[in-house]
Amino acid sequence: MAAELNLEALRNEIDQIDEVIVRLLDSRARCAYAVGRLKHELGRPIYEPAREAAVIAHVRQVNQALGGPLDGDAVARLYERIMDEARRIQRLEADRDARDKAKSDSEAGL
């Protein structure tokens, strides 16, 4: 009975942590979106391998200091997913820009 109550409590805690994670992911995605716009203005590519490597190295370092059950490789794999999605956000935005440009060009009779 006590074990069941504990399980319930831990699951509630996970639900609350998930809410925080999703909020943080949302903030991160908004940043990635803004970065995408700036990259576009500066004419830089969506995929910047050096930056992705730096992000992974950074999160590995942060994780190592915590010393929890997630090892560095696990954190790197999770971040690969997160960056896949960030790249996708930037790609969708670039596609939209290209479409808008094509549309305004054709309206302008270019």
Added chain:
Amino acid sequence: MKERASDTEVEAVIASLVEMGMDVHRSTGASRIVLGVVGGGKADPRLIELMAGVHEVLRITQPYKLASRTFKPEDTIITIADLRIGGDEVIVIAGPCSAESEEQVHVTAAAVKRAGAKILRGGAFKPRSSPYSFQGMGEAGLQLLRSGANAHDLKLVTEVMDASQIEVIGKYADIYQVGARNMQNFTLLRELGRTRKPILLKRGIAATMEEWLLSAEYILAGGNTDVILCERGIRTFETFTRNTLDLSAIPIVKELSHLPIFVDPSHGMGRRDKVAPMARAAVAAGADGLIIEVHNDPDHALSDGAQSMFPSQFDRLMAELRIIAPAIGRSICLEPVARRGWAR
């Protein structure tokens, strides 16, 4: 990616995939990196395969659309009057290789009907390997075949070799057959796509299943949705048989496509004594139908005599198939007329 692919190689591949407008999912495993690629771009997988560090490129989606089960999950059932092809009943097509004479067509048609066949086969325009072999009777042969089919309440399938024959064959036949040699005659396939009669599409002698389904796609893309695939043997190093009958095509095609699949054990084996075992195996493997050469006098046939069965052999085969089909939940010609033939 290869096990020893460097970071630079991986980065170069991701960069070019992103440039193509693809979304990349990078997964780092214990020994190698897998890149999942999603997108509507027209990337040529071979271009990626050529890049340094790439181990292999596996395509997940098929190049054919209309023929694939993803597009249409339920089986296609083709209806010709009261006949349903691709349903529970295994449909047997039988008859001579070529129409030769009125007597030959009528005697053979009567024999195959009695045994339980539903469709008469027979060629009027024959694609022979040698230009000096018997080339068929032409329209006169079509007339003979149609009258033989009508006299015994059979449907008729005959081969169309060229787009110029579509109209004349359409006057007589219920199903157009496209032979193995014409499987990749794309102009013919396009023209047949415009017709509204079922097409029996034989597998090319050296065609992969994907190429075969792409040929079906040509017909489907023209708006003709009634395509029956027919395995007839592929060329291998084996010389004992005429071709190697690829029965593995049945379960594979059934998974990849919603189209019915038939098997032609006569051309696959090239010897009448080997036709029955392969016909039994084809039904057991799940074929929707068979196409078998039967001749009233095979030893004097003008073409393919060696692979044509005697009517008595065909009778026996049909009786065996009636035992096999129910084992996999199928039926095969259960009408009383056929039972009489079985008991004989």
